[in-house]
């Protein structure tokens with residue numbers, strides 16, 4: 001390919017990369033408004049969480065039977081969304097799927113934003129957040145919570161590396177290129193580009209380490225969500241006591257993550273004129289990917305619900321009745337049909353894999369993914385083996401209070417703030433990788 | 449490291465501290481003391497007697513002699529030291545015992561004296577049950593019956609397995625306890641317990657203000673703490689004094705037997721009669737609840753054979769909403 005581009009053409013292309021990559025990083029009015037909005041959500045969050053700290057978890061709708069609620073569902077969702085970094089940059093990367101190149105950084109950013117906040121989400125659920133350190137002082141290796149904490153920290157570390165390493169050549173490039181940037185920004189780039197010179201040797205090392213990280217992150221990512229599913233599967237309760245929870249959760253996570261990536265791609269594309277990087281073809285491919293993972297998820301759903309429904313063993317039967325025709329039927333069927341079945345069918349048509357259409361579907365899928373987490377957590381707790389008696393009527397239901405919702409919204413705001421800031425500070429277009437693909441690495445490294 | 453060391457010494461240390469402590473608290477106003485020793489008219493603990501008129505106090509010393517000491521000369525043990533001793537004896541349990549309970553469902557008439565005395569002893573709110581008398585109906589064609597349900601102190605406890613910080617644990621005598629000074633309130637144990645035996649302190653506990661000065665006794669789980677879990681303790685504090693659990697002695701109908709499996713003997717809380725555990729179970733077709741779960745409970749049931757017929761139960765199985773937030 002390198003022969004096909006003349007020096008002139010290469011220069012123009014590199015200029016274009018630079019311009020396109022730097023454009024989203026510039027300040028603009030929308031950014032301030034957006035951050036202002038997120039800040040406002042954070043203020044509400046702070047007030048809600050203050051109330052919760054003062055009055056304890058009594059401010060939630062959780063009680064002795066439904067003792068896990070929105071917070072845990074939210075935690076599962078955050079862990080799920082963070083899994084996509086591994087799917088796209090590692091799995092597809094290793095499979096040599098060239099088209100994912102421009103999307104890798106988007107997916108790593110989403111992964112980082114969500115996984116960094118997942119840890120905080122779990123703290124909002126704790127009755128004694130002041131004793132958080134007990135997890136390290138008295139941690140018991142036999143507890144799935146300790147496994148979860150361990151793998152999430154590991155995943156965060158590897159994801160950070162997998163985000164930062166591929167940035168090195170680009171940061172070195174921007175350092176040379178963007179003359180008007182503030183000092184702090186220059187410092188960041190200077191430090192993070194680790195003295196990159198763009199020699200062939202460095203390129204070789206970089207490729208090697210990215211490849212290594214991509215391999216390491218696969219089992220770690222699988223384990224964060226598998227272990228998270230074990231928080232449920234390790235109990236004896238109907239609805240949770242199943243052996244397929246690990247892969248079931250992982251498949252669900254891919255669905256949620258792919259949807260999140262599509263949405264972010266669309267926002268970037270339409271806000272910053274990045275149509276040349278997030279092309280229709282990319283949306284088409286992401287649509288196909290979403291169909292694939294949704295089918296996988298549907299397969300697990302069939303196993304998860306059909307098999308016990310066939311037997312109707314006593315405990316399971318109560319649970320399934322609640323989902324199929326009881327209090328949770330409305331939510332359950334909407335999620336399964338509108339959030340999974342219909343999208344699969346629609347996305348099989350090319351028309352629905354066009355950017356705007358696909359984004360619309362992705363939004364629905366993402367909302368459904370969130371609700372699905374609630375359906376996994378709450379109904380099971382409503383039906384313990386022994387009857388719920390001699391407690392107030394309220395203990396038989398669960399609907400989150402405004403405080404729970406505000407705290408949850410706050411967690412989302414935090415994740416979005418991280419994502420927004422990462423997008424502001426770092427180039428979202430992996431320029432050097434594109435240059436490499438075009439065979440103009442030399443031009444890319446030389447340009448001032 | 450230091451943890452290990454203090455454990456080794458703890459037994460001896462405790463004997464010393466324990467005897468003196470009774471005095472310390474008594475002199476300080478008997479607040480904590482009456483909190484758990486004279487709950488339901490069982491009088492003093494027998495170790496110390498406060499003699500107000502002479503301002504002298506009888507103390508049981510380490511070697512077992514009863515001595516007198518002037519009240520003014522007493523120096524209370526430091527709070528920390530004593531809590532540590534309470535904690536380590538609480539975690540160890542009583543050597544050589546394997547506690548078990550037998551609940552004779554054929555005698556239960558839903559009096560709920562057990563629930564009341566338990567809530568009273570453990571400073572629980574109305575809706576918090578360490579022991580809960582449930583109205584059960586196994587099948588649509590079978591008669592309902594009442595079933596008191598404490599914690600089963602399983603030999604394969606699902607709850608202690610999942611605790612991330614070893615706040616809930618199983619002791620050598622079979623009792624499963626919670627250290628509410630360590631619990632982080634993750635509620636994983638609540639999710640893990642298939643018998644819904646655990647409750648959470650969502651609110652400021654009922655007697656939070658009154659209990660503020662009390663030393664935490666892990667065997668009584670008082671004072672209760674906001675944001676932590678609580679549950680039936682087989683009245684570990686009473687067992688240490690050689691008495692039967694609160695619920696067991698409160699029942700007027702002879703529903704409860706309690707005792708030591710190693711001795712194969714259980715005592716009925718109402719009649720005081722002691723019988724062979726194995727015989728009681730064999731002759732009455734005793735069973736454990738949901739054995740298919742593999743939890744190996746230490747609470748046994750005798751079948752609900754004398755069911756009320758027709759079943760008379762005018763009460764409700766829900767509490768009124770008002771004061772439970």
Ligand code: SF4
Nearest residue numbers: 611631632634635637
């Ligand atoms: S709620 Fe407390 S006792 Fe229960 S598992 Fe969590 S830390 Fe352990």
